[in-house]
Structures are given as structure tokens and as C-alpha cells.
Amino acid sequence: MTFIPVSQPLLDGNEEKYLVECIRSGWISSEGPFVKQFEERFAARMGRAHGVAVANGSVALDTAVVALGLGPGDEVILPTFTIISCAAAIVRAGAVPVVVDCDPLTWNMDIALVEARITARTRAIMVVHVFGLPVDMDPLLALAHKHGLKVIEDAAEMSGQTYRGRPCGSFGEISTFSFYPNKHITTGEGGMIVTDDPELAEKCRSLRNLCFKPEQRFVHDELGWNFRMSNLQAALGLAQLERLDEFVGLKRRMGKRYTELLADTQGIRLPLAATDYADNIYWVFAMVLDDDVRFDAREAMAHLGKLGIGTRPFFWPMHEQPVFLKMGLFAGEHCPVAERIARRGFYIPSGIALGDEQIERSAAAVREILS
Numbered sequence: 263m264t265f266i267p268v269s270q271p272l273l274d275g276n277e278e279k280y281l282v283e284c285i286r287s288g289w290i291s292s293e294g295p296f297v298k299q300f301e302e303r304f305a306a307r308m309g310r311a312h313g314v315a316v317a318n319g320s321v322a323l324d325t326a327v328v329a330l331g332l333g334p335g336d337e338v339i340l341p342t343f344t345i346i347s348c349a350a351a352i353v354r355a356g357a358v359p360v361v362v363d364c365d366p367l368t369w370n371m372d373i374a375l376v377e378a379r380i381t382a383r384t385r386a387i388m389v390v391h392v393f394g395l396p397v398d399m400d401p402l403l404a405l406a407h408k409h410g411l412k413v414i415e416d417a418a419e420m421s422g423q424t425y426r427g428r429p430c431g432s433f434g435e436i437s438t439f440s441f442y443p444n445k446h447i448t449t450g451e452g453g454m455i456v457t458d459d460p461e462l463a464e465k466c467r468s469l470r471n472l473c474f475k476p477e478q479r480f481v482h483d484e485l486g487w488n489f490r491m492s493n494l495q496a497a498l499g500l501a502q503l504e505r506l507d508e509f510v511g512l513k514r515r516m517g518k519r520y521t522e523l524l525a526d527t528q529g530i531r532l533p534l535a536a537t538d539y540a541d542n543i544y545w546v547f548a549m550v551l552d553d554d555v556r557f558d559a560r561e562a563m564a565h566l567g568k569l570g571i572g573t574r575p576f577f578w579p580m581h582e583q584p585v586f587l588k589m590g591l592f593a594g595e596h597c598p599v600a601e602r603i604a605r606r607g608f609y610i611p612s613g614i615a616l617g618d619e620q621i622e623r624s625a626a627a628v629r630e631i632l633s
């Protein structure tokens with residue numbers, strides 16, 4: 263029985279050609295020409311003026327938080343249902359993460375809960391688009407404007423997605439992306455920061471490059487990091503970017519086929535196909551077990567693993583993360599929607615390279631464990 267991995271990229275475009283060009287030219291470090299090309303073309307595709315390539319999506323968030331000047335005593339509102347990188351970037355900057363629960367249908371942050379968490383110390387809102395549908399941005403941006411708050415948009419899972427026709431990654435002061443192999447565009451590891459603010463872009467460039475002073479390289483007024491992307495990674499990313507529309511089409515066809523195969527399956531809630539502001543891009547094909555199913559997501563994943571089907575669990579809520587509880591954060595927080603879906607949600611093989619036969623076999627396995 264062949265195991266079906268949860269995600270596998272497609273690398274059969276110009277990836278090899280561009281990588282060979284890097285190797286033959288000798289430009290393999292962050293100084294190579296593909297980095298700038300990738301930054302410029304990616305930023306343009308996302309509707310932004312500036313792109314700053316970095317080592318991964320997590321450090322893109324670290325850089326964005328520091329570049330915005332967020333620090334000790336500042337509060338940043340974010341969804342509890344997200345990857346730990348989001349809250350970690352806030353905590354590492356000395357700021358305070360303040361969580362809100364998620365919507366039970368889209369799994370994105372519940373915008374209706376945000377305003378109640380705003381205090382005199384709130385400085386920013388970190389928006390995270392989750393799994394395939396974007397956050398409802400119009401009311402959130404109006405709220406941020408009303409209270410004078412900065413918006414950080416984590417669009418790691420949303421390359422190629424739009425909100426009311428506008429690219430995800432084009433909202434707020436600054437946006438971040440990830441290019442991990444399960445993303446629509448991959449560089450193996452890698453990330454991107456995009457913004458329309460030239461000063462903010464330059465700050466990010468300095469922070470990712472150890473804050474070298476332009477006039478004297480090895481003199482530093484600030485501490486930065488080595489978060490640079492290599493020319494090899496950028497070459498890979500540029501080839502992937504050329505096929506983004508194709509990849510989005512493959513993802514949506516995957517989502518449609520899974521939905522057809524699982525539509526009548528009892529015991530699970532499938533992802534929404536659309537909202538009034540976006541069609542699902544199906545970064546992953548996720549599902550949540552109904553409460554009357556006798557096992558939880560962990561057991562479901564174990565059953566599917568025995569059938570040769572790769573899976574991943576949902577995010578574990580930030581307010582339940584042991585590392586943050588040990589720091590004294592999130593005491594007494596309760597976010598029932600996130601707590602429930604973290605325990606009852608998982609996703610099945612969803613990679614761009616997934617074939618029809620693999621989709622049908624994965625769906626059949628889900629039906630089998632729920633029968």
C-alpha cells in the first residue's frame with residue numbers, strides 16, 4: 263500500500279533551469295540576481311510596492327513586528343487559532359499577545375470579538391488567513407482605522423487568494439508569506455514581507471541583514487538578524503510564481519472533487535466552498551468531526567494513517583500552549599470554538615501534486631473510518 267503524503271509540491275516548470283543558472287553563474291548566496299527579481303515580481307503580484315525576501319515565514323513575522331516598532335507593553339490582537347509563529351513574534355519583541363476566538367464556519371478570527379479586546383495599550387491587530395478562506399477584511403480595517411491601530415496581515419497560506427477581488431497580502435501596513443513546501447509557492451524554506459511603505463521596507467531589509475550600516479558595513483547601530491534568502495531559493499520561487507494561477511486552479515479542483523466525494527458523509531463538517539467575499543482556495547482540505555462521532559481528531563488520524571493516508575492536526579490554540587502558560591500569559595482565557603476544532607479538526611492530503619486517484623482513495627478512507 264503506497265502512502266499518500268499530506269502535501270507534495272510540483273517542481274516540473276522552470277525550477278531546474280533557474281537552479282542550474284544559479285550554479286553555473288556561481289551566484290548562490292543572497293547576493294544573487296534572482297532574489298531581487300523574485301521580490302519585485304512577487305510584490306507586484308500581491309499588489310504591493312515592495313518585497314523583502316527572508317529565510318522563512320516565521321522570521322517574516324518577527325521582522326514585521328520589530329519593523330513596526332512594537333515592543334514592551336504594547337498589545338497585539340491576534341486569533342488564538344493559528345500557528346505559534348504569530349504569537350511567538352509578538353512575545354519575542356516584548357509585546358503582549360491578546361487572543362480572540364475563531365468563527366466556527368470559516369475558522370478565521372471572529373471579527374465581532376475584536377473590538378472588545380482593544381485597550382489603551384493596543385497597538386496592532388495581526389490578521390491570519392487560515393486554511394483557504396480569507397478573514398473578512400473590510401470591517402477589520404474599519405476597526406483598525408477607528409482606533410488608530412496598525413494591521414499585520416499573515417497571508418502565509420494565501421498566495422493567489424483574493425478578498426473581494428483584491429490580493430491577499432495587499433492589506434494593512436505590512437503582510438507576510440511563507441514558502442514552505444506545503445504552500446502554493448515553495449522555495450523549500452523561505453518567506454516574504456510585502457508593504458507599500460518604502461521606509462518600512464528599508465527597515466525590514468536592514469533587520470534581515472544584521473543591520474549593517476550602509477556607509478560602513480561592519481558597524482551597527484541596531485541588532486538585526488541574518489534572515490536572508492539565498493539566490494537558489496529565489497530561483498525556485500520565481501519558477502513557482504510563474505505557475506501560481508495554474509496551482510490555484512489545481513487546488514480548487516481538488517477542493518471541488520473532495521467535496522463531491524464527501525458531501526453525503528455523516529459525522530464531519532467540510533470547509534465552506536465560498537463566502538460573499540471569496541471562493542475557497544483550499545490551501546488544505548480540512549474537516550471537523552461532529553460531536554457525536556465517538557473518536558477525536560487524533561484517533562481519526564491514526565485510523566487514516568493505518569490506511570496509508572497522510573494527515574495533519576489543526577492548530578493548537580495559543581491560549582492553551584504550555585510555553586505561553588508557563589510565561590503567565592492567557593490566564594483564564596477561554597475560546598470554545600478554537601478549543602473544540604483543535605481537538606476535532608484535521609486535514610487530509612492536499613498538495614498541489616495530488617492526483618485524482620489519490621483524492622478518491624483519501625476520500626474513501628475518510629468514509630471508511632466514519633462508517
